[in-house]
Amino acid sequence: MRTLVHEYDWPDRVVVGTVGRPGERTFYLQARAGARFTSVALEKEQSFLLADKMDELLDELTADEDNPVNAPTEIPVELVDDDPLDQPVEEQFRAGAMRLAWDPRTAQVVLEAFPVELPREDDGLAPDEEDDEPSEMLRVRIPVGTARAFAQRTRKVVHSGRPLCPLCGQPVNPDGHVCDLTEE
Numbered sequence: 001m002r003t004l005v006h007e008y009d010w011p012d013r014v015v016v017g018t019v020g021r022p023g024e025r026t027f028y029l030q031a032r033a034g035a036r037f038t039s040v041a042l043e044k045e046q047s048f049l050l051a052d053k054m055d056e057l058l059d060e061l062t063a064d065e066d067n068p069v070n071a072p073t074e075i076p077v078e079l080v081d082d083d084p085l086d087q088p089v090e091e092q093f094r095a096g097a098m099r100l101a102w103d104p105r106t107a108q109v110v111l112e113a114f115p116v117e118l119p120r121e122d123d124g125l126a127p128d129e130e131d132d133e134p135s136e137m138l139r140v141r142i143p144v145g146t147a148r149a150f151a152q153r154t155r156k157v158v159h160s161g162r163p164l165c166p167l168c169g170q171p172v173n174p175d176g177h178v179c180d181l182t183e184e
Contacts, residue, residue: 008140015029019089023162040091044158054154058109081149082153096115096117106141110140
């Protein structure tokens with residue numbers, strides 16, 4: 001099986017955003033180049049971890065004395081993107097595994113997302129005949145400044161949901177909240 005690769009080298013935009021009300025939001029990783037864009041659904045936790053791992057990678061690059069690239073900690077105003085997702089948001093696939101890497105040839109962070117692997121029904125093929133390649137993937141190459149802005153925006157989006165209860169730490173729904181705390 002051939003893998004359909006949605007590839008973006010030097011995209012015009014790469015962001016995590018949401019659709020829906022807090023508590024019912026769907027998170028999307030979206031990349032755009034010109035009029036072409038791809039939206040991949042994520043879990044909230046995936047979004048949060050992606051931002052953390054992106055910052056971790058950028059910090060390691062900056063700390064590496066052999067690496068000539070320095071990832072800014074302050075994000076230039078022109079890289080801040082607070083706009084909503086491009087419309088219409090049509091889910092290409094739901095992300096399962098994700099991978100971050102550094103490409104020293106282009107001095108870019110490489111972000112790859114692969115679809116959730118669903119168990120296959122028995123198709124009569126022997127295990128060694130099955131193809132382990134994913135059916136599709138998203139690959140985005142972004143410069144370090146854009147990567148830092150991406151991580152900052154992603155954290156902001158994740159934390160913009162429902163407020164947390166100061167007693168139990170669980171999200172408070174718009175229609176109320178009952179703490180699960182019991183007195184001991």
